[in-house]
Amino acid sequence: MARPTGETEGEISVLIVEDDAPTRWRISDALSQAGGFQVMEAANLSEARALFAAAAPNVLLTDLQLPDGNGMELIREVRQRSGEIEIMVISILGDEQSVISAILVGANGYLLKDAFPTDIANTVRELVRGHSPISASIARFIVRRTQGRQGPATQTDLNTAKLTPREIDILWGIAKGFSYADIAAHLGISRQTVPGYIKNIYRKLEVNTRGEAVFEALQQGLIKL
Template identity: 80%
Template structure:
């Protein structure tokens, strides 16, 4: 991790925490951002280094990969969103699968760029993020559009709990959405650790999904849970 402090330094600078384990990519992104006078950039190569930087101060922008040597970037996104609600968060990842995208967005990412579709000017993209936009790679945007097509903006809200989930299953689904482990969910709800996978299997069957990300997306669409 660089020795620079995370925060507003120098006066008026946009502080950026860049979390990327691949050194050439990290250097390239750092140099592209640091070349712009308004950015103050700190880099981290691991989840542990990123957490240490966050303890120092709140960055205005978090740019994070998802696949890190000591954990998953979604953990960092969730922790940052909870601790620093005003921090803008963008994923920069090679992962473009449905579960990765939905999970990252659900825990707090407001932008999602694929590494094979980097913008020519990453500094301009971060400026857009700070200005309140949500930079998203074209293929990710198309995916999100496909997931939401078929329900015009004027259409009535979906009926609640069309999947007929039980109150217990909704509680478990909320735990999934928050990123809790099976053990955490079991302890919170007073359940046996062994019974949680069975409940989750029933949730997947009723919602007609196959992954955590899909389950959370469908639950939010139906209004079953709120994050």
Template identity: 55%
Template sequence: MTTIRIHLVEDDEPTRKRLHAALAADPEFQVESFGNLADARAAIAAQPPHVLLTDLELPDGHGTSLTAEVHAAHPSVEILVISVLCDEASVVAAISAGASGYIVKDALPEDIGTTVRQVLQGQSPLSAAIARYLLRRLQPATEPAPDPDQAAETNLGLTAREIDILWGIAKGMTYNEIADGIGISRKTVPNHIKSIYRKLEVNSRGEAVFEAISRKLIQL
């Protein structure tokens, strides 16, 4: 059995205990919980987890700072932020810092574990509300007439297949679902995603989705 190490950072003790219990119910999850950034940073420095779940408002700083630090130092760590409903701005800031998605504080126990497994399988748990927020935030007040040369530059050399894969990532599809949907081998999907990252100059699925929406490469 593969052990998945999870670090949970949440300052509210009842919430921390509830989230910890929900995660620890999965026999493959090894969970360590922390109530502040200092303790979490020390633990991560000693041994980075596979998945980091961090609240945003913490007593000694902000979870977005921890997200950026961990993403820069340990890019293989999957990061989920813990949010409350109607907190789109904070979630988007965390995604820009390197998070791959988020869980809602009041989520059902089974949904918490499912979200962690989704991000480990290559999905980006981004709700329609977050996608709409991104579109509203990035939509200009007036739409200029399309410029073919500018449109070509905006695509950054992405192929039609890479655009399709980007759309699949944004929809939260697994690599297998993306491969089946566009008729390619599942083994080739990671290579396409590496190419997408290189062209968009990003390092995570969350950043890729953010950049794709901001450049209007995809619409959800």
């Protein structure tokens, strides 16, 4: 397998396929600033295929909805060519059906588009180490699917994480995109206490990012947007 141009020994080469430029740049910057990554970018399937023909990367990060086709095609093609390349779907919140389909054709995990920069780099590194970065939310969705339990959460599924009313209020603020200061002001609490609440929320929901926390809360019917 040819090494991408400019890659140095020990670096992880990553191809980002995403037609939304700001999203693509944000992911690229997160990896570049973390260090240890050599990043290539493509805005559509044609560009991605051309880059793969020149030199296959270690990791493919691809959106599914692209201007000239579906990223599922690219995942299938890449997986047929090589079982060594790690593949991750760039997903939006609540797009679990597409994530499941991508996993079935060869993806190893998924990355939410609104993930924090440190989460982006860490998730890619976890993928390369042989892990499959799939949140508890997606894992449970897979279980429900295999058990024939598709559909919205039932009343008995609600708040299985045992979130407190205050934690649910803070989770709603996270879902709305409020800053820590905004959440604190809205709830009349100290801004310094918000990170502690969020840490507890992540632990109880078994998630690692804001997007995953919101997705799980929506699945359980804890909040509505």
